Amino acid sequence: MFSEQMILVTLQGLGESLYMTLLSTLVAYIIGLPLGLILVVTDKNGIHPNAPVNQILGAIINILRSVPFLILLVAIIPFTRLIAGTSIGSTATVVPLVIAAAPFVARVVEGSIKEVDRGVIEASLSMGASTMQVVRKVLVPEAMPSLLTGLALSLTTILSYSAMAGFVAGGGLGAIAINYGYYRKETDIMLLMVVILVIIVQVFQGIGNWIARRADKRIH
Amino acid sequence: MPNTDQTPIIQIKGLNKTFKSDASAVVALDDINIDIMHGEIFGVIGLSGAGKSTLVRCINLLERPTAGQVIFDGRDMTQLSAKELRRARQSIGMIFQGFNLLMQRNALDNICFPLELAGVSRKAAVKRAEELLETVGLSDKAKSYPSQLSGGQKQRIAIARALANNPKVLLCDEATSALDPTTTQSILALLKELNQKLGVTVVIITHEMKVIEQICSRVAIIAESRIVEMGMVEDVFRHPKTAAAKKLIYPMGQQVETFTGKGNFVRLVFNGDVTARPIVADMVLTCGAPVSIAFADTKEIDGMTYGQMILQMPDNPATYQRMLNYLDDEGIPYNEEGESYVQ
Numbered sequence: 001m002f003s004e005q006m007i008l009v010t011l012q013g014l015g016e017s018l019y020m021t022l023l024s025t026l027v028a029y030i031i032g033l034p035l036g037l038i039l040v041v042t043d044k045n046g047i048h049p050n051a052p053v054n055q056i057l058g059a060i061i062n063i064l065r066s067v068p069f070l071i072l073l074v075a076i077i078p079f080t081r082l083i084a085g086t087s088i089g090s091t092a093t094v095v096p097l098v099i100a101a102a103p104f105v106a107r108v109v110e111g112s113i114k115e116v117d118r119g120v121i122e123a124s125l126s127m128g129a130s131t132m133q134v135v136r137k138v139l140v141p142e143a144m145p146s147l148l149t150g151l152a153l154s155l156t157t158i159l160s161y162s163a164m165a166g167f168v169a170g171g172g173l174g175a176i177a178i179n180y181g182y183y184r185k186e187t188d189i190m191l192l193m194v195v196i197l198v199i200i201v202q203v204f205q206g207i208g209n210w211i212a213r214r215a216d217k218r219i220h
Numbered sequence: 221m222p223n224t225d226q227t228p229i230i231q232i233k234g235l236n237k238t239f240k241s242d243a244s245a246v247v248a249l250d251d252i253n254i255d256i257m258h259g260e261i262f263g264v265i266g267l268s269g270a271g272k273s274t275l276v277r278c279i280n281l282l283e284r285p286t287a288g289q290v291i292f293d294g295r296d297m298t299q300l301s302a303k304e305l306r307r308a309r310q311s312i313g314m315i316f317q318g319f320n321l322l323m324q325r326n327a328l329d330n331i332c333f334p335l336e337l338a339g340v341s342r343k344a345a346v347k348r349a350e351e352l353l354e355t356v357g358l359s360d361k362a363k364s365y366p367s368q369l370s371g372g373q374k375q376r377i378a379i380a381r382a383l384a385n386n387p388k389v390l391l392c393d394e395a396t397s398a399l400d401p402t403t404t405q406s407i408l409a410l411l412k413e414l415n416q417k418l419g420v421t422v423v424i425i426t427h428e429m430k431v432i433e434q435i436c437s438r439v440a441i442i443a444e445s446r447i448v449e450m451g452m453v454e455d456v457f458r459h460p461k462t463a464a465a466k467k468l469i470y471p472m473g474q475q476v477e478t479f480t481g482k483g484n485f486v487r488l489v490f491n492g493d494v495t496a497r498p499i500v501a502d503m504v505l506t507c508g509a510p511v512s513i514a515f516a517d518t519k520e521i522d523g524m525t526y527g528q529m530i531l532q533m534p535d536n537p538a539t540y541q542r543m544l545n546y547l548d549d550e551g552i553p554y555n556e557e558g559e560s561y562v563q
Contacts, residue, residue: 123320123378126280127334127385128309130302137336141324217324217365 036109152208263436313382
């Protein structure tokens with residue numbers, strides 16, 4: 001089974017998976033991080049309460065979060081084609097991945113930011129901080145260790161989503177597992193892909209936790 | 221207070237704060253009127269839930285008053301635009317029970333934080349922060365993170381941070397309540413020193429009598445959302461007029477507990493008219509018979525004794541009478557309670 005060609009296919013799949021995961025996570029954070037911050041800031045106990053914005057944003061996020069990823073993947077194929085120019089391959093998969101991951105990231109960010117001590121926010125306001133100053137200089141830096149742990153969680157979740165995209169010609173390790181393992185009944189190939197995915201998850205999570213610990217000034 | 225002059229820096233007029241929820245409205249502050257003078261150390265004391273923390277938050281508008289005015293340095297805070305309010309807040313430092321330092325910044329950068337907010341250059345901010353670290357005696361802790369500092373050290377950093385923009389007023393919200401007695405003393409001494417050296421007006425919110433006794437010149441007692449007494453600390457603490465004030469000043473004296481026993485009980489009242497000296501011991505030696513102290517809650521303020529004491533007197537009527545005569549001679553008010561008493 002481990003012919004030279006299979007090794008090349010695996011390496012290419014690994015590259016595609018990492019490419020999809022990292023690019024999707026990056027874009028998902030560009031969208032999800034501000035949304036998570038808006039959720040916290042506009043909360044009724046937040047520093048700039050705004051019920052309509054908070055509730056509408058919350059509802060959109062909940063709807064997107066409740067659509068199963070495989071269905072989303074298929075349902076938005078026309079949109080994917082519009083953005084990526086094609087609906088197959090790893091670049092095309094980035095589009096549904098971002099749409100699925102951005103609301104997830106928003107909730108993860110919201111959770112991290114809400115951990116920031118209310119008293120510290122109050123102290124900043126007492127010193128004359130504006131809403132934007134509180135966000136930039138207090139909420140994000142104070143929540144940084146938790147945000148980094150959340151980043152590791154998001155990376156691993158997006159990686160597992162990207163593997164699912166293999167079912168619809170999405171490329172990457174997931175596609176290899178399905179094409180060789182499922183359709184051609186080469187179970188050992190499927191197992192190998194799963195093992196590689198497990199190792200990537202372990203590495204992401206391990207690095208994420210290590211960086212988060214290093215960044216946290218409350219511990220050392 | 222050497223720095224005090226008689227013009228107010230903060231005037232609170234007809235202040236009301238009501239917290240409304242869907243079902244009910246809770247009045248936290250009701251018709252509060254206080255003038256706080258330039259350079260004084262003003263105390264607000266009350267039990268938990270009396271509204272004192274809400275009151276201090278209304279001064280810098282962390283809580284927006286429902287009605288009334290807060291005039292700081294000649295301007296009504298409630299009428300300022302958001303931007304003007306942020307500027308005004310830079311002139312009002314605040315410290316907290318929980319210190320509220322930024323946990324991910326070291327001591328120096330915590331002190332730089334309000335300067336950053338005010339747009340001071342990094343270089344000037346660091347210079348100012350280093351001066352302030354020296355003022356609070358923690359120059360060697362510049363690079364330490366809050367998690368590496370003790371409670372007292374954290375509060376010193378918080379004080380330095382609150383002073384960074386040269387505020388006119390320093391608000392202290394239960395600033396020593398999380399500290400042990402020795403550390404409390406040193407923080408209070410620092411606040412007094414800063415008040416005298418910098419002329420900054422200090423407003424202290426606390427539930428602890430000893431904090432007020434130690435550094436405040438004037439005090440307001442807040443109970444059930446209202447100011448019930450206000451004046452010079454000695455006057456208010458020596459002659460509390462209202463039940464709420466008495467409850468704070470003689471915490472034991474208000475518990476209704478009946479004690480019944482054999483013998484004659486006499487209640488002595490010390491209202492600051494006698495100096496602190498061993499009255500009971502003198503009486504026992506003079507009259508040649510022992511007494512038991514059934515209850516005592518007295519304290520010294522400025523070398524005078526305040527509070528009450530209940531003595532179980534000798535059964536012998538002649539000795540008993542001699543002791544009452546002794547108390548009369550000494551000018552100590554008393555009540556004969558009979559065979560039982562109510563604390």
